[in-house]
Amino acid sequence: MSGWLRAWVAASLVALVGGPGLAKGPRVVTVGVFLPNAAFASNSERSLFAERAAAAIGREAGEDFTVVARAFARRSDLVKFLRARKLDLLIADPLFQVGNPGEVLAHAVDANGQIGPAMTLYASAGTKGLAALKGKPVAVTSASGQDLRFFAATLLRGEVDPRRYFGAVREAKDASAAVGAVHTGAAAAAFAPAGLAAASGLQAVLSGAVLPLAVLVGDLRGPAGALPPELNAAAVRALTLGGGVGGGIAGWRPGGGGALEAAGQDRIAVSAERIILAPAGDDEVAPPRVRLEATTTIPPVNVVGASLAPTLPEATP
Numbered sequence: 001m002s003g004w005l006r007a008w009v010a011a012s013l014v015a016l017v018g019g020p021g022l023a024k025g026p027r028v029v030t031v032g033v034f035l036p037n038a039a040f041a042s043n044s045e046r047s048l049f050a051e052r053a054a055a056a057i058g059r060e061a062g063e064d065f066t067v068v069a070r071a072f073a074r075r076s077d078l079v080k081f082l083r084a085r086k087l088d089l090l091i092a093d094p095l096f097q098v099g100n101p102g103e104v105l106a107h108a109v110d111a112n113g114q115i116g117p118a119m120t121l122y123a124s125a126g127t128k129g130l131a132a133l134k135g136k137p138v139a140v141t142s143a144s145g146q147d148l149r150f151f152a153a154t155l156l157r158g159e160v161d162p163r164r165y166f167g168a169v170r171e172a173k174d175a176s177a178a179v180g181a182v183h184t185g186a187a188a189a190a191f192a193p194a195g196l197a198a199a200s201g202l203q204a205v206l207s208g209a210v211l212p213l214a215v216l217v218g219d220l221r222g223p224a225g226a227l228p229p230e231l232n233a234a235a236v237r238a239l240t241l242g243g244g245v246g247g248g249i250a251g252w253r254p255g256g257g258g259a260l261e262a263a264g265q266d267r268i269a270v271s272a273e274r275i276i277l278a279p280a281g282d283d284e285v286a287p288p289r290v291r292l293e294a295t296t297t298i299p300p301v302n303v304v305g306a307s308l309a310p311t312l313p314e315a316t317p
Contacts, residue, residue: 095143
């Protein structure tokens with residue numbers, strides 16, 4: 001090999017893999033967003049939330065990091081990305097986070113600075129309580145594979161098995177699609193957060209269990225790909241300063257806020273103050289009862305029809 005050719009090859013290798021004198025670019029940080037229970041009015045509003053959150057984190061992180069957002073409509077797509085370790089941070093429904101790796105860095109709060117809203121079982125106006133829904137189809141969001149387990153332990157007080165009590169359980173891509181199924185007659189009832197605009201005109205049959213609409217999760221890539229502590233701190237700072245609002249999320253507070261404990265356990269129990277993820281023991285005990293609020297009807301407003309279709313295009317790894 002001639003001298004000039006050897007020099008060209010060496011220069012090419014330096015350009016490809018870097019060298020001592022070659023400045024490295026900013027580290028790319030990917031923030032995933034999966035919030036099926038948030039009250040986004042449209043696909044564009046959901047995408048805008050993800051973009052603004054990523055931009056806010058990027059500003060706080062500084063020039064050493066480039067922060068990009070990826071929104072997910074399907075839980076299965078998110079799971080693929082997590083298994084491939086393609087996400088650094090995640091803004092997700094807390095029900096999804098149960099049993100998944102990562103550290104909860106912050107949690108969402110409502111306009112009063114409290115964890116909420118209450119999860120609610122909606123039905124058509126005039127429904128005569130839970131008994132009127134027996135044998136009829138119910139819609140539920142697909143935040144995790146344990147959504148029904150959560151609702152059975154809280155709203156249904158552990159006394160009703162949803163898959164046996166209702167005629168069918170139909171998974172919806174998000175809360176708006178779930179209550180939209182009630183509007184169109186595709187389902188007789190739906191589990192969704194209280195105050196959802198798409199639920200206007202429907203009746204709250206049961207209400208009581210409270211969870212934040214979102215949690216911020218870090219340490220998704222494991223020790224080998226862990227983010228610097230200052231980046232996690234920057235992400236928390238960005239959200240608590242107002243960088244992640246919308247869809248019913250009015251603000252953020254550092255830490256789990258008592259909403260998630262013993263993450264990764266497989267049974268949900270209820271206390272008066274918070275939702276606790278408790279390990280399943282040898283002796284299964286029915287969870288404590290929760291207070292059920294009085295049945296109310298939400299005044300109707302102009303509501304855009306919803307369907308059981310995804311609200312975002314599918315993401316591909």
